[in-house]
Amino acid sequence: MSKKEMLRRRREEMIEENGVIFLDNVSKAYTTGSPALNGVTLSIGRGEFVFIVGETGSGKSTLIKLLLRELTATSGSVYVMGHDLGRLRHRQVPKFRRNIGVVFQDFRLLNDRNVYENVAFAQRIVQTPPSEIRRNVPTILATVGLAGKYKAKTRQLSGGEQQRVAMARALINNPSILLADEPTGNLDPKNSWEIMRLLEEINESGTTVVVVTHNREIVNAMHKRVITMRKGVIVSDEEGGEYIDED
Amino acid sequence: MKISTLFYTIRQGFANIFRNKWYSLASVATISACLFLFGIFYAIVTNFQSIVMKVEEGVSLTVYFHSEEGVYNEKEGHFADGCVSHTPEQLPSDERLEEIGQEIARRPEVSKVVFVSDEEAWKKWATDSYGEMYAEGFPENPLAGENSYEIYLSDVSMQSALVTWLESKPEVRSVNYSAVTADTLSGANLLIAYISLGIIVILLAVSIFLISNTVAIGISVRSAEINIMKYIGATDFFVRAPFVIEGMLIGLAGAGIPLAVIYSIYNYALTYVMERFSVLSNFLSFLSVEEIFHTLTPVSLIMGVGIGFFGSIITVRKHLRV
Numbered sequence: 001m002s003k004k005e006m007l008r009r010r011r012e013e014m015i016e017e018n019g020v021i022f023l024d025n026v027s028k029a030y031t032t033g034s035p036a037l038n039g040v041t042l043s044i045g046r047g048e049f050v051f052i053v054g055e056t057g058s059g060k061s062t063l064i065k066l067l068l069r070e071l072t073a074t075s076g077s078v079y080v081m082g083h084d085l086g087r088l089r090h091r092q093v094p095k096f097r098r099n100i101g102v103v104f105q106d107f108r109l110l111n112d113r114n115v116y117e118n119v120a121f122a123q124r125i126v127q128t129p130p131s132e133i134r135r136n137v138p139t140i141l142a143t144v145g146l147a148g149k150y151k152a153k154t155r156q157l158s159g160g161e162q163q164r165v166a167m168a169r170a171l172i173n174n175p176s177i178l179l180a181d182e183p184t185g186n187l188d189p190k191n192s193w194e195i196m197r198l199l200e201e202i203n204e205s206g207t208t209v210v211v212v213t214h215n216r217e218i219v220n221a222m223h224k225r226v227i228t229m230r231k232g233v234i235v236s237d238e239e240g241g242e243y244i245d246e247d
Numbered sequence: 248m249k250i251s252t253l254f255y256t257i258r259q260g261f262a263n264i265f266r267n268k269w270y271s272l273a274s275v276a277t278i279s280a281c282l283f284l285f286g287i288f289y290a291i292v293t294n295f296q297s298i299v300m301k302v303e304e305g306v307s308l309t310v311y312f313h314s315e316e317g318v319y320n321e322k323e324g325h326f327a328d329g330c331v332s333h334t335p336e337q338l339p340s341d342e343r344l345e346e347i348g349q350e351i352a353r354r355p356e357v358s359k360v361v362f363v364s365d366e367e368a369w370k371k372w373a374t375d376s377y378g379e380m381y382a383e384g385f386p387e388n389p390l391a392g393e394n395s396y397e398i399y400l401s402d403v404s405m406q407s408a409l410v411t412w413l414e415s416k417p418e419v420r421s422v423n424y425s426a427v428t429a430d431t432l433s434g435a436n437l438l439i440a441y442i443s444l445g446i447i448v449i450l451l452a453v454s455i456f457l458i459s460n461t462v463a464i465g466i467s468v469r470s471a472e473i474n475i476m477k478y479i480g481a482t483d484f485f486v487r488a489p490f491v492i493e494g495m496l497i498g499l500a501g502a503g504i505p506l507a508v509i510y511s512i513y514n515y516a517l518t519y520v521m522e523r524f525s526v527l528s529n530f531l532s533f534l535s536v537e538e539i540f541h542t543l544t545p546v547s548l549i550m551g552v553g554i555g556f557f558g559s560i561i562t563v564r565k566h567l568r569v
Contacts, residue, residue: 053328075400097480108475126479127249169479 002099011082018079020177020208021045028062035074036062037234044210046176049203052212052217053243054229059241060212063229066242067210068102069093083178097125101170101191101207105182107162109154109169115141116150119168126173129240136172144198160191167198171207177204180211184218194212216243248484256485260492270468271497278501278554282547286509288446289546290539292439293369295535299435302404304358304517306432308424310351310413312344313337314392330420339418348396354412356405365390404433406437436458454554473563491557498555506540513539 003011003196013024021044037059044050054060065071066078069085078085081099088096092233109118117135123133141147144164154162163183170178180199184192196211196218203209213219219226219242226241227234311334330337339347344362348439355502363371369390400406406429413422471488476486514536520527 045538054357091483094477094480094482094485096477102478108471108478110472110475122479125476126250127252129249130251134308173480217463 004026014079014082014211015046018234019045019048020081021210022079023063023066023075024077025203026066026073026078026090028059028066028071029074030057037066038235039076040229042227042234042237044208047203047206047208049157049200049209049222049224050211051224051226051243052210052229053214053226054220057231058229059145059232061181062232063210065131067179068100069096082217087136092170094125098173099176101167101173101175101178103163103170103178107154107159107186109162111154114150115146115152115153115154115157115165115186118154118165119172122169127194140168141163143171145194149221158191159187160194163187163195164192164198167195167202171202175207177208177210180209180213182213184213184215185202189217195216195224218245250353250533252485256488259489259493260496263489264496266517267468268527270464271493274494274497274555275501275504277457277460278498278551281450281457281554282502283449283505283508284453286505286543286552287512288450289543290509290513291444292446292538293542294533295437296436298531299432299439300482301532303432304403305408306403306425306428307397307399308406308410308422310396310422311364311399312339312347312394312418313420330410334417343418344394347416351396351398351413354401354409354474354511356400356409357398358401359399361399363391363395363397368395390436400429403429404436456537469562475551487560487563490558490563492557493560494555495552495554498551498553498558499548499552502551506544506547508537508539509543520562 023042026040028037030061100198119137225239369388
């Protein structure tokens with residue numbers, strides 16, 4: 001068995017044992033102030049839909065940054081798709097990130113390019129042949145309900161549509177995990193629900209979805225697993241749980 | 248890397264220029280300004296150096312040899328060369344004279360050696376002084392035995408070393424040279440070198456200042472884009488390559504514009520000076536526009552592309568660690 005195959009198998013075993021996301025007693029401290037994360041242990045299984053909730057400064061953003069390997073833990077271990085992120089070399093990070101789709105509150109689209117280009121861009125990065133890109137992009141745009149808008153500049157779209165473009169871009173490479181950081185933060189209730197329904201559909205197709213949100217109404221209505229964070233620690237982790245207020 | 252990715256990268260490099268028109272324009276203007284100053288300075292210094300070199304080429308020294316020929320001054324008791332008597336090794340045969348001429352010609356600081364026989368020397372002196380008739384009126388050559396070499400230098404600063412070497416030869420009676428001329432020209436050369444160095448340092452400092460400012464603008468324009476690329480899983484190369492191509496294209500444009508401007512200005516200035524001050528052309532010869540651009544074009548293009556290349560690498564590098 002080749003070394004590559006051995007590593008792949010080890011990662012598979014790791015996922016089976018601990019889930020696609022596994023944090024083992026993770027702390028993250030910045031140079032000033034109290035630690036952003038303090039001894040967090042967490043496991044998210046394949047195909048789960050999880051809300052991470054908490055007030056500003058509770059450590060949610062730091063958690064997302066650790067999962068994307070934008071930051072490394074001060075102590076403890078972070079495993080994503082069986083990769084020990086603390087041991088991941090800088091040059092291995094891009095390939096690792098291709099397993100994860102990310103959606104942000106502010107959409108983070110390339111505003112000087114049209115909808116098609118924004119989505120196709122994610123495929124160009126992984127060097128998908130142009131013929132496949134031409135086939136895949138319209139399909140994914142249809143999935144997120146933007147079939148007729150592929151030529152539009154992103155600035156011409158509504159907030160909800162921009163978030164759909166971001167989701168199409170996140171999904172086009174078939175990631176195993178979709179991280180959504182406040183995906184409804186800039187949207188009205190109608191668009192928020194549409195985005196959440198889309199996330200649910202994506203989850204039903206087998207993708208693990210992790211949503212960081214402040215939106216109590218959505219969390220309480222969807223009856224998913226809810227992890228509540230406060231001051232860098234997990235204070236509750238319940239299947240079908242509810243958004244718990246700090247006070 | 249796949250061919251399609253390569254073409255995509257190049258296309259994006261071109262597209263980036265138009266996407267960020269103002270940034271591109273600012274970068275081109277910055278590089279153009281620096282290379283314009285460099286080009287003007289280069290044209291002036293090269294011309295100055297060329298003039299000094301032409302003056303140097305005219306500097307010669309003359310070496311005379313011992314000889315028993317010619318008039319023996321009985322009253323003063325010495326030969327025409329001033330010697331009372333000669334040892335055999337002081338008197339060079341014709342072969343030895345030729346050999347010495349070849350040795351001189353082989354020296355690196357020597358550009359040309361001309362043998363002047365005693366007859367040629369007398370004829371020239373007499374003709375220059377009194378006319379041809381006067382020279383023919385003499386029954387014998389008063390400069391008999393005054394064979395000499397006229398030596399022209401390629402590097403005037405080496406004149407004293409050559410003189411020392413010549414004077415160490417037993418056959419050599421005297422060496423006529425002007426130490427003042429050589430020193431003045433060497434000094435001028437040194438001065439040009441110092442001024443060049445000073446101006447290059449100033450230009451470099453100005454360039455770095457201007458380019459770092461432009462790069463700072465570039466960083467603010469690009470940071471969001473680079474950030475998105477990195478989150479999606481782009482490799483450092485994939486992120487960097489379009490920016491590098493864009494930077495090189497900007498550098499190319501930034502070098503091309505001043506070259507075109509300097510070409511026109513130089514041509515115009517040269518024609519104007521030569522027409523208006525035609526008296527200058529007798530003792531000053533300026534380099535042609537082709538001679539200047541033979542070196543200036545590749546140097547400017549390399550500098551422009553280099554500045555664009557490194558500028559973009561530095562800009563992008565700051566944002567790769569996402």
